Amino acid sequence: MKRTEYPVALRELIAQLRQMPGVGPRSAERIALWIVQARAGQPEAIAAAISQTRAAIHPCRQCGFFATAEVCEICADDSRVAGLLCVVEQATDILPLEKTSAFRGRYHSLGGRISPLDRVAPEDLRIAELVARVERDSPNEIIFALAADVEGEATTHYLVDLLKDYPVSLTRIAHGLPAGGGLESADELTLSRALQGRTKL
Amino acid sequence: MKRTEYPVALRELIAQLRQMPGVGPRSAERIALWIVQARAGQPEAIAAAISQTRAAIHPCRQCGFFATAEVCEICADDSRVAGLLCVVEQATDILPLEKTSAFRGRYHSLGGRISPLDRVAPEDLRIAELVARVERDSPNEIIFALAADVEGEATTHYLVDLLKDYPVSLTRIAHGLPAGGGLESADELTLSRALQGRTKL
Numbered sequence: 490m491k492r493t494e495y496p497v498a499l500r501e502l503i504a505q506l507r508q509m510p511g512v513g514p515r516s517a518e519r520i521a522l523w524i525v526q527a528r529a530g531q532p533e534a535i536a537a538a539i540s541q542t543r544a545a546i547h548p549c550r551q552c553g554f555f556a557t558a559e560v561c562e563i564c565a566d567d568s569r570v571a572g573l574l575c576v577v578e579q580a581t582d583i584l585p586l587e588k589t590s591a592f593r594g595r596y597h598s599l600g601g602r603i604s605p606l607d608r609v610a611p612e613d614l615r616i617a618e619l620v621a622r623v624e625r626d627s628p629n630e631i632i633f634a635l636a637a638d639v640e641g642e643a644t645t646h647y648l649v650d651l652l653k654d655y656p657v658s659l660t661r662i663a664h665g666l667p668a669g670g671g672l673e674s675a676d677e678l679t680l681s682r683a684l685q686g687r688t689k690l
Numbered sequence: 691m692k693r694t695e696y697p698v699a700l701r702e703l704i705a706q707l708r709q710m711p712g713v714g715p716r717s718a719e720r721i722a723l724w725i726v727q728a729r730a731g732q733p734e735a736i737a738a739a740i741s742q743t744r745a746a747i748h749p750c751r752q753c754g755f756f757a758t759a760e761v762c763e764i765c766a767d768d769s770r771v772a773g774l775l776c777v778v779e780q781a782t783d784i785l786p787l788e789k790t791s792a793f794r795g796r797y798h799s800l801g802g803r804i805s806p807l808d809r810v811a812p813e814d815l816r817i818a819e820l821v822a823r824v825e826r827d828s829p830n831e832i833i834f835a836l837a838a839d840v841e842g843e844a845t846t847h848y849l850v851d852l853l854k855d856y857p858v859s860l861t862r863i864a865h866g867l868p869a870g871g872g873l874e875s876a877d878e879l880t881l882s883r884a885l886q887g888r889t890k891l
Contacts, residue, residue, distance in 0.1 A: 492789040496758045498739075498746040505739040509721045519804055520710045521888040522782050524740055525756060531709055536740040538699075538706040539725055540732050545699040546726050555726060557697045557869050581723055 498526060518536040551622070553598030553615055554580050563587075563595055570594045572629040576619065577650065578636060579606050586634065597622065602635060611647060612659075617647070623655050633661040637682070695710075700726060754799030754816055754821070755781050764788075764796055771795045773830040777820065777849065779803050779837060787835065798823065803836060803845040812848065820849070824856050834862040838883075 494500065499521055506517040524532040548554070549561035556562070561581070563569065565637060573594025580598045594673055599614040623631070633648065635641035649659050665683035675683070695701065700722055701799060707718040725733040748754070757763070761839035764770065764784070774795025781799045800815040824832070834849065836842035850860050866884035867876055876884070 493764055493785065495785065496756055496763070498743045498758060499756055499774055502743040505736045508736065510724045511717050511720055516712050519712055521743070521773045523711045523846060524743060526781070532740050532744055535709065536737040538703045539737040539740075542699045542722070542725060546697055551762040555697055557701055557750055562697070563694055579793045580727070584694065584696065 514585045521525075548580065552582050552583075552596045554596060554598055572626070573632075574622070574628045574630070575634050577634050578641065578644075581633065586644075588644045592632075594630075599635075599644070602640045603647055614644075616648065616651070620651065623652060623657060627655075629659055630653075630658040630660060633659070637664045747801075749781065749801075753784075753797045754767060754801055755784050755797060770842075773827070775823070775829045775831070776833045776835050777843065778835050779845075784834065793833075795831075800836075800845070803841045804848055805841045812816070812838075815845075817849065817852070821852065824853060828856075829858055831859040831861060838865045 490540045494501070502518045502524065503514075506512055506520050507514060509517075512520070514519050524535075535664045545557050546555050547557075549556040551558075551560050551564045554561040554563055556564075558565070563609055570593045573592075574597055575586065575594055576585070576599065578599055578601060580600075583598065586596075587590055597615070597619050599616065599619070601609050601614055603609060603611055603614065603650055622628075633645045633651065635645050645661060652659060663686050664679070665686050666672070666679065672680065696704070698814045703725065704715075704718045704722045705720050707713055708715060710718075710810060713721070713807065725736075746758050747756050749757075750757040750760075750765055752761050752765045755762040755764060759766070771794045774793075775798055776793055776795055777798045777800065778785065778787070779800055779802060781801075784797050784799065787793055787797075791829055798816070798820050800817065800820070802810050802815055804810060804815065823829075836846050853860060863882070864887050866887050867873070867880065873881065
C-alpha cells in the first residue's frame with residue numbers, strides 16, 4: 490500500500506505558501522487546508538489581491554516609498570517641509586518614522602545598505618538618485634536614519650563623505666537608551682553611544 | 691498634515707491576508723510587504739497556486755477526502771481492505787491516521803460534528819451518505835475516530851444509534867493515556883477513560 494499524501498495541487502500550494510516570510514511547514518499546511526475548504530470567494534479574493542497589488546504598487550520614482558502614482562503620497566504632499574530629507578535603508582522604514590509624527594519632511598529610501606558580504610555595492614542602491622536630488626533641490630538638512638549597526642554606520646559614513654562638499658547640513662538620528670530601557674538591560678555599545686551622544690541640560 | 695499610511699491596494703492586501711488562519715496583523719503586514727517587494731514571479735506563482743488549487747481540489751464523492759478525480763486516491767486504491775470503514779470528523783483527520791500505517795481500510799469524513807451551539811445539525815453532515823454507503827457496501831466494521839470531547843462523543847452516539855440495526859460491527863478508537871504521557875500529567879477524564887478502557891494482559 491503506498492503512502493497516502495495530499496493531492497499534488499495541494500502539496501504544490503503548500504510549497505508556494507512556504508515562500509512567504511514567517512510561514513513554516515505547519516502554518517503553510519494549515520493555510521493551504523483553509524484555502525481548499527474555505528467558503529467560495531475568500532481565497533479567490535486573496536489571490537486577486539496579490540495580483541492586483543503587484544500590478545498597482547511600485548516604488549515612488551523620487552523617494553522609493555510605496556506608490557500607486559508616479560510619485561508617492563508623501564512626495565506629492567505640498568504641506569511637507571521643503572528642504573528637509575530623511576535617508577532610510579528601506580521603504581518599510583518610512584512608516585515607523587511617520588507614525589512618530591516627529592518628522593515633517595520628505596524621505597529617501599536607499600533600497601538597502603552597503604554590504605560587501607551580501608554583495609551590495611553603492612551602485613546597487615539609490616545613491617546616485619540621492620545625489621541628483623541634492624543637486625536639484627538643494628535641501629537644507631539631510632537626516633540619516635539608518636540602522637545602528639556596522640553596515641548601517643558604514644553606509645552613513647559613505648554618504649556623508651559623498652555629500653560633505655554640498656551646502657547641506659548632514660545629521661543623524663540619536664543612538665542611545667531606548668525609551669523605557671533601564672541601564673541594567675542596555676548593552677555596552679548602546680551605553681557608550683548614549684554617553685558619547687549626551688546632551689546639555 | 692495627514693497621517694501617512696500604505697497605499698489602499700496594500701492595505702486591502704493586508705486585510706485579505708488576515709483572513710488566513712494563524713495570520714495576525716503583524717504577519718499579514720510582513721507578508722504583504724514581502725509580496726510588494728519580492729522578485730518578479732514569486733507572489734504571482736502563489737496567487738496562481740491558490741486559484742489552481744481551488745479549481746482542482748474538491749471533496750471525494752465517496753469519502754469526502756481531498757480529490758482531484760471524482761473519487762480520491764484512497765477510495766480508488768484496490769489494495770485497501772474492503773468492508774473496513776473509519777469515520778472521521780474532517781477530511782484533514784484522514785492524513786494523520788494514514789501516517790500511522792495502522793489502518794488499511796477506507797474512510798468516511800462527516801464534514802464536521804453535531805453541534806447545536808454552532809447550529810450544526812445531523813442534516814448538515816455527510817450522514818445520509820454514510821448510511822447509503824453502509825447499505826450499498828455492507829461493511830464488516832465501522833471504526834469511529836471522532837474527537838474525544840463532548841460533541842465528538844455525542845456525534846458518535848448518534849451514529850451508533852442510527853447504524854445499530856445494520857449487520858456491521860461498530861467500534862471506536864481507544865481513549866486513554868497518550869504515548870509518552872505520565873500519570874501525573876494526565877487529567878482526570880483521560881485517566882478515568884484509561885481505567886474504563888483497560889485491556890487484559
